[in-house]
Amino acid sequence: xxxxxxxxxxxxxxxxxxxxxxxFEVSLDGAPIFEKSKLGRHAKEGEILGLIGRARDGxx
Numbered sequence: 667x668x669x670x671x672x673x674x675x676x677x678x679x680x681x682x683x684x685x686x687x688x689x690f691e692v693s694l695d696g697a698p699i700f701e702k703s704k705l706g707r708h709a710k711e712g713e714i715l716g717l718i719g720r721a722r723d724g725x726x
Contacts, residue, residue: 667714674715694721 668680690702692714699717700709 667709670715671718675718692717694718697721 668682671678671680688702690700690708691698692700692709694717699721700714702708
């Protein structure tokens with residue numbers, strides 16, 4: 667997923683942080699945009715890119 671994000675947003679700073687307990691969280695500019703613990707599922711294919719695009723466009 668990091669490679670896919672870097673391909674779409676080459677200037678993005680992407681940090682992978684190891685954790686325990688199956689956590690998977692994605693933040694954009696310090697704000698969470700996906701949290702597996704709240705949704706109870708992993709991200710679907712393309713979902714993270716879509717969330718980033720909507721957040722950058724200012725769409726809800």
